[in-house]
Amino acid sequence: MSKYKVNLKINNIAVSVDEGTTILEAARKLNFNVPTLCNHDDLCVAGNCRVCVVEQKGARLLPASCATPVSEGMEIMTNSMKVRQARKHIVELLLAEHNADCTKCFKNGHCELQEISNEYRIGDHVFIDLVKEKDKVQDISSPSIAKDDSKCIRCQRCVRTCAQLQHVSALAVTHKGNEMRISTFLDKPMNDVVCTNCGQCINRCPTAALTERTYIDQVFDVIYDPNKFVVVQTAPATRVAIGEEFGLEPGTRVTGKMVAALRRLGFDKVLDTDFTADLTIIEEGNELLRRLKEALVDGKDVALPMMTSCSPGWIKFQEHLYPEFLDNLSTCKSPQQMFGPLAKTYYAEKVNKNPADMIVVSIMPCTAKKFEADRPEMRGSGYKDVDFVLTTRELGMMIRQAGIDFNKLDNEGYDSILGESTGAAVIFGTTGGVMEAALRSAYEIVTGREVPFSNLNIKPVRGMEGVKEAAIKIKDVLPEWKFLEGVELRVAIAHGLANAKILMDRVKDGTANFHFIEIMACPSGCIGGGGQPIPTNMEIRKKRAAGIYDEDEHMTLRKSHDNPEVTEIYKSFLHEPLGHRSHDLLHTHYYPRKRH
Amino acid sequence: MENKIKKVDLIFEKVDHLAILDKSFKRTSDEIILDVIDSGLRGRGGAGFPTGLKWKFAKNEEADQKYVICNADEGEPGTFKDREILTQVPEKVLAGMALCGKAIGATEGYIYLRAEYNFLLPMLHEKMKEFNKQMKEHNFEFTVFVRSGSGAYVCGEETALMESMEGHRGEPRNKPPFPTQHGYLGKPTSINNVETLVFALMIANLGPQMFKDLGTFDSRGSKVFSISGDTPKAGIYELELGMSLLDFVNEFGDGDTKAVQVGGASGFCVARKHFKETLIGFEGIPTGGSMMLFNSSRSMYNILHDYLEFFEEESCGQCTPCRVGCQQLLKGIESVKKGVKPPPYLETLQKLSDTMKIASKCGLGQSVGNPFNSIINNFREEIIY
Numbered sequence: 010m011s012k013y014k015v016n017l018k019i020n021n022i023a024v025s026v027d028e029g030t031t032i033l034e035a036a037r038k039l040n041f042n043v044p045t046l047c048n049h050d051d052l053c054v055a056g057n058c059r060v061c062v063v064e065q066k067g068a069r070l071l072p073a074s075c076a077t078p079v080s081e082g083m084e085i086m087t088n089s090m091k092v093r094q095a096r097k098h099i100v101e102l103l104l105a106e107h108n109a110d111c112t113k114c115f116k117n118g119h120c121e122l123q124e125i126s127n128e129y130r131i132g133d134h135v136f137i138d139l140v141k142e143k144d145k146v147q148d149i150s151s152p153s154i155a156k157d158d159s160k161c162i163r164c165q166r167c168v169r170t171c172a173q174l175q176h177v178s179a180l181a182v183t184h185k186g187n188e189m190r191i192s193t194f195l196d197k198p199m200n201d202v203v204c205t206n207c208g209q210c211i212n213r214c215p216t217a218a219l220t221e222r223t224y225i226d227q228v229f230d231v232i233y234d235p236n237k238f239v240v241v242q243t244a245p246a247t248r249v250a251i252g253e254e255f256g257l258e259p260g261t262r263v264t265g266k267m268v269a270a271l272r273r274l275g276f277d278k279v280l281d282t283d284f285t286a287d288l289t290i291i292e293e294g295n296e297l298l299r300r301l302k303e304a305l306v307d308g309k310d311v312a313l314p315m316m317t318s319c320s321p322g323w324i325k326f327q328e329h330l331y332p333e334f335l336d337n338l339s340t341c342k343s344p345q346q347m348f349g350p351l352a353k354t355y356y357a358e359k360v361n362k363n364p365a366d367m368i369v370v371s372i373m374p375c376t377a378k379k380f381e382a383d384r385p386e387m388r389g390s391g392y393k394d395v396d397f398v399l400t401t402r403e404l405g406m407m408i409r410q411a412g413i414d415f416n417k418l419d420n421e422g423y424d425s426i427l428g429e430s431t432g433a434a435v436i437f438g439t440t441g442g443v444m445e446a447a448l449r450s451a452y453e454i455v456t457g458r459e460v461p462f463s464n465l466n467i468k469p470v471r472g473m474e475g476v477k478e479a480a481i482k483i484k485d486v487l488p489e490w491k492f493l494e495g496v497e498l499r500v501a502i503a504h505g506l507a508n509a510k511i512l513m514d515r516v517k518d519g520t521a522n523f524h525f526i527e528i529m530a531c532p533s534g535c536i537g538g539g540g541q542p543i544p545t546n547m548e549i550r551k552k553r554a555a556g557i558y559d560e561d562e563h564m565t566l567r568k569s570h571d572n573p574e575v576t577e578i579y580k581s582f583l584h585e586p587l588g589h590r591s592h593d594l595l596h597t598h599y600y601p602r603k604r605h
Numbered sequence: 606m607e608n609k610i611k612k613v614d615l616i617f618e619k620v621d622h623l624a625i626l627d628k629s630f631k632r633t634s635d636e637i638i639l640d641v642i643d644s645g646l647r648g649r650g651g652a653g654f655p656t657g658l659k660w661k662f663a664k665n666e667e668a669d670q671k672y673v674i675c676n677a678d679e680g681e682p683g684t685f686k687d688r689e690i691l692t693q694v695p696e697k698v699l700a701g702m703a704l705c706g707k708a709i710g711a712t713e714g715y716i717y718l719r720a721e722y723n724f725l726l727p728m729l730h731e732k733m734k735e736f737n738k739q740m741k742e743h744n745f746e747f748t749v750f751v752r753s754g755s756g757a758y759v760c761g762e763e764t765a766l767m768e769s770m771e772g773h774r775g776e777p778r779n780k781p782p783f784p785t786q787h788g789y790l791g792k793p794t795s796i797n798n799v800e801t802l803v804f805a806l807m808i809a810n811l812g813p814q815m816f817k818d819l820g821t822f823d824s825r826g827s828k829v830f831s832i833s834g835d836t837p838k839a840g841i842y843e844l845e846l847g848m849s850l851l852d853f854v855n856e857f858g859d860g861d862t863k864a865v866q867v868g869g870a871s872g873f874c875v876a877r878k879h880f881k882e883t884l885i886g887f888e889g890i891p892t893g894g895s896m897m898l899f900n901s902s903r904s905m906y907n908i909l910h911d912y913l914e915f916f917e918e919e920s921c922g923q924c925t926p927c928r929v930g931c932q933q934l935l936k937g938i939e940s941v942k943k944g945v946k947p948p949p950y951l952e953t954l955q956k957l958s959d960t961m962k963i964a965s966k967c968g969l970g971q972s973v974g975n976p977f978n979s980i981i982n983n984f985r986e987e988i989i990y
Binding site: 054056057058059060062069070071073076077078091094095098099102103105106135136137139162163165182184185186187188189 | 759774776779781916918919920921924925929930931933940953956957960963971
């Protein structure tokens with residue numbers, strides 16, 4: 010559809026923009042910045058904070074520029090007397106209901122309200138302080154997310170995130186007028202509601218109303234404890250995002266610097282979740298092949314399509330909303346939770362450490378991982394498998410606190426063992442990555458040949474489309490996989506729980522016919538995780554994804570089954586995929602949860 | 606004293622509503638709409654948008670479905686005329702909706718009834734069934750439904766009302782798009798006040814001239830007033846528009862009227878010294894019908910305090926100027942009264958109410974400044990001491 014051009018003037022400068030453009034977008038096109046709070050690139054328009062009001066010649070009201078489309082002949086002033094007064098008033102009002110203890114705040118220096126307040130030099134308290142004492146009590150019931158109503162400015166970004174991007178609606182607007190607030194079903198604590206701990210709300214909260222539960226001090230404590238042997242694992246998506254904490258472009262590959270920083274922070278060994286990502290592919294790939302064999306050869310009633318289980322937000326979503334499909338979830342633990350028990354058994358033995366004295370810390374792009382590590386079934390080693398989970402942002406904070414000049418660090422490599430990985434593991438960090446890694450290995454296991462895609466890049470499963478589908482014809486198989494000859498393996502990928510719901514509803518009503526489904530709770534997968542640097546938007550996530558694929562291409566090994574450490578662990582410890590030890594340490598089960 | 610107040614009887618007059626519809630359905634949409642435009646009828650809910658234009662906009666939209674909504678969420682404090690209209694002449698309201706349906710090309714109409722009027726539901730359901738049957742018998746393609754609100758004042762705002770009807774939280778939408786383009790369920794919708802629909806029916810019945818003959822240039826016709834407060838004649842009256850407030854007070858006051866709140870809590874307070882030059886109508890002070898009279902025994906501080914408590918609670922809480930502004934105005938006058946803030950703080954608050962007027966998202970926040978500024982300007986010392 011061709012778009013009409015609309016001519017208007019902003020601050021007396023003529024501009025011509027597409028029909029449907031907002032005043033805000035048109036102003037930014039002319040390099041006039043208009044402050045915003047409730048507006049977010051990823052979310053539908055709200056127009057409720059009113060910080061972005063502008064003056065329109067001839068109009069009685071000041072339109073919200075984020076919510077008002079341009080019209081022909083419009084004359085807009087973005088900084089008139091009226092606008093300045095109104096905008097100052099609005100910021101002052103927001104501050105009056107905001108617990109502005111900025112210097113003691115977790116988001117100090119990273120708060121959008123603080124930024125605007127600073128810009129307008131809001132001085133003395135003009136208006137009466139309205140913060141309620143009861144709101145100053147944080148909800149820290151969830152191991153992942155802390156909610157502080159006294160910091161909330163009611164912009165509803167979190168509400169829109171939870172509903173629009175995630176289709177969870179754990180957070181919603183309740184009450185009205187002076188009692189209006191963002192709350193949960195029946196005001197229950199966050200750990201008692203449908204919240205999946207994905208943390209997408211945190212990524213979009215302009216203030217500190219929603220933050221991750223932070224465990225930095227606990228981690229420093231164990232680092233400084235001479236009796237503890239502290240190992241750290243880093244998730245795939247952290248290495249293309251942590252640079253943003255130090256002013257680098259999104260997607261900058263800083264794996265080597267991150268490793269160096271972790272070593273300087275005092276971790277005894279710096280290991281890689283990518284190792285267990287490779288291991289996941291072997292276990293999960295074999296699980297898929299076993300399910301297919303049971304279905305096609307043995308005629309058993311096997312739960313298909315099989316669904317990935319790497320994303321703990323997605324797991325909890327499934328437990329709440331689609332409990333009837335729990336058997337379809339791969340029983341494989343996520344790479345983080347495979348790493349924990351292996352560190353405290355196999356690795357402890359290799360390095361001759363008592364697992365009781367060993368602490369496993371993980372650096373994750375994710376807040377749901379904090380919840381996952383706390384799940385009671387995640388104690389396969391006999392201890393809590395993963396002791397502490399920090400987000401990418403928390404690692405950034407630790408590095409700054411320790412006075413490490415991140416950007417000047419020389420690259421260093423991971424320790425061995427549990428440090429070796431392949432490109433297949435790195436791409437776990439973006440949507441479609443687990444699928445691509447699984448296909449690279451499964452296809453080769455079955456046919457003895459590499460996947461028929463140029464340079465191993467399985468393009469059909471890549472990209473930011475909400476739900477992706479692909480099919481691979483399996484031909485000329487090895488003798489033991491005869492039953493797969495000619496089978497078209499159909500796969501689907503969804504990222505963001507709203508897309509997961511679209512896909513799951515199709516599975517539920519029988520209109521989808523897939524063998525294998527990858528789902529990641531967060532938009533764009535782990536690179537867009539709830540623990541990643543703020544801000545986030547599609548452009549940033551695309552850059553991070555590009556970083557991930559770049560990292561993959563630069564790896565010597567790019568298929569999980571080529572990882573020599575993986576080969577070794579099967580030889581000396583696990584013996585076979587889906588074997589007894591794997592069952593004890595690497596696989597888990599799921600529980601239905603209530604809808605609310 | 607000469608009685609300058611002219612009582613009119615268009616709304617409550619019993620008519621053969623089916624005969625009017627018979628006549629109207631033979632005409633074209635444009636003919637019906639032109640009559641309404643020609644009559645000068647403006648919305649009787651308070652905002653005063655020209656009804657004929659609204660219908661024309663809705664008619665001009667292309668859509669597979671359009672809707673008529675009768676706004677019976679009469680929530681403005683001091684207004685109770687729609688209740689009476691619905692009780693006395695429900696069939697005229699329903700016929701007005703059908704007329705609007707014919708004009709804009711809608712086949713479904715909804716009455717959105719405020720929760721506090723639920724006692725009317727059994728009667729309205731009866732009337733609705735009977736009316737829908739009559740529509741079928743006359744081969745008019747129009748069906749009426751009744752929906753009940755849940756008690757929020759803000760749901761009288763047209764877009765919040767539609768959100769509520771759709772099962773969402775009653776929060777006003779961004780405008781544009783306007784309801785005539787994107788209304789109930791995203792379809793073009795004409796939403797009109799109860800009284801407006803009945804006037805439209807009467808214009809279809811008697812022609813626009815009789816309506817034009819009443820009132821003033823900007824405020825044609827008559828209007829149903831809800832009169833309350835310190836008056837021996839509290840009640841509902843249909844009066845010609847354009848009278849002066851002095852004439853009004855002479856007719857309805859108790860001889861000791863100090864101020865009149867015109868247009869309900871969100872309207873303007875007029876002090877005795879301004880009665881003479883104040884005209885009731887769109888040239889002067891418009892009203893959705895509420896006229897509250899206060900005599901000298903009343904504290905204007907208490908009145909303003911009550912209004913602000915009402916707004917503080919009834920703001921939907923969505924937009925900053927309204928949610929926080931209402932609280933600030935209320936706490937602000939309390940602080941001045943207690944001497945915690947100095948008297949000039951009232952000017953700070955008046956500036957704030959000016960911002961609320963132009964920066965709030967909907968009519969609720971935009972109108973809080975009306976009572977606030979008019980009461981403070983007229984009775985500043987009563988607020989302070």
